[in-house]
Amino acid sequence: MKILLLGRNGQLGWELQRSLAPLGEVVALASQAQGNPNQWCGDLANLEGLRQTVREVAPDLVVNAAAYTAVDKAQTDTQQAYAVNALAPALLAEETQRLGAWLMHYSTDYVFNGSGEQPWRESDACAPLSVYGASKHQGEREIARNPKHLILRTSWVYAARGSNFAKTMLRLGAERDELRVIDDQIGAPTGAELLADVSALALRQAIAQPALAGLYHCAASGQTSWHGYAQFVLQEARGLGMQIHVRPERILPIKSADYAVAAPRPLNSRLDCSRIQELFSINLPFWQLAVRRMLEEIAVNHRL
């Protein structure tokens, strides 16, 4: 099987290079063509270049890990956000359908408005609060034009490689006396490793059994707030011998309303992931397990 992976250098794209390798030959592209001997275009904002690439590579499967993920910047950089998150997925759906290929894609809890306290199900109505969320919601609908698709909606992604909330907390926790962290947004930190492994498992089953195609919620089990997540990260990091300056009692909970950002975030980001677990016989471990593992990896690398 020939696989075209887009967004190879993102948190998820990096892990997918590993998890997709046993499924077949992986052609992994980044937004820039450097180091890519065929000069294939992996820039999702260059629609004609992307179309040419899909036609030349002629994959059996396209996995799109690329996305415009700068949530606040998207509020004003609307055109680019829609180009990458909605127009490129439309093109990928068209071209993969033409080839008879499968298409794997990722979306976000930010397609919901965050009301209530129940975990969101796949069938719940979307009402994004931000440009990023709206562009990703449109992207989902475009991807679904190819019936041979899998979309995983996830939340609060992190990895040892890349930028994310946990790594920001490690940096700020080493520098500052006091941290103020939002405690009224609730979700599940989800490791890129887990998402990549679930992707490979789900793809293998869906390709053999096309009735499994569709959209699924996929996040680690359990829930926390950003404040709870920050406390966990810093406590574990201290236990691993990392230099953490801020004392636990100086990690202060604040409300979203007291933290000014350009894009509003949903308060309730809980995702009900029972469907993917049942239909694909997949177990989604509790979020703390893989966060701890990432911290151990970072701690070891610091000591080297």
Ligand SMILES: NC(=O)c1ccc[n+]([C@@H]2O[C@H](COP(=O)([O-])OP(=O)(O)OC[C@H]3O[C@@H](n4cnc5c(N)ncnc54)[C@H](OP(=O)(O)O)[C@@H]3O)[C@@H](O)[C@H]2O)c1
């Ligand atoms: N991060 C989260 O908390 C989160 C939460 C829910 C859902 N998701 C979804 O999960 C998926 C993976 O996210 P992630 O955390 O791995 O994101 P990430 O680390 O921010 O990586 C995004 C990747 O997209 C690439 N990209 C941006 N613009 C591009 C363009 N014009 N052409 C080609 N590539 C482009 C970036 O490449 P360059 O750096 O080379 O530009 C980067 O490698 C995305 O669909 C995202 O929407 C993420």
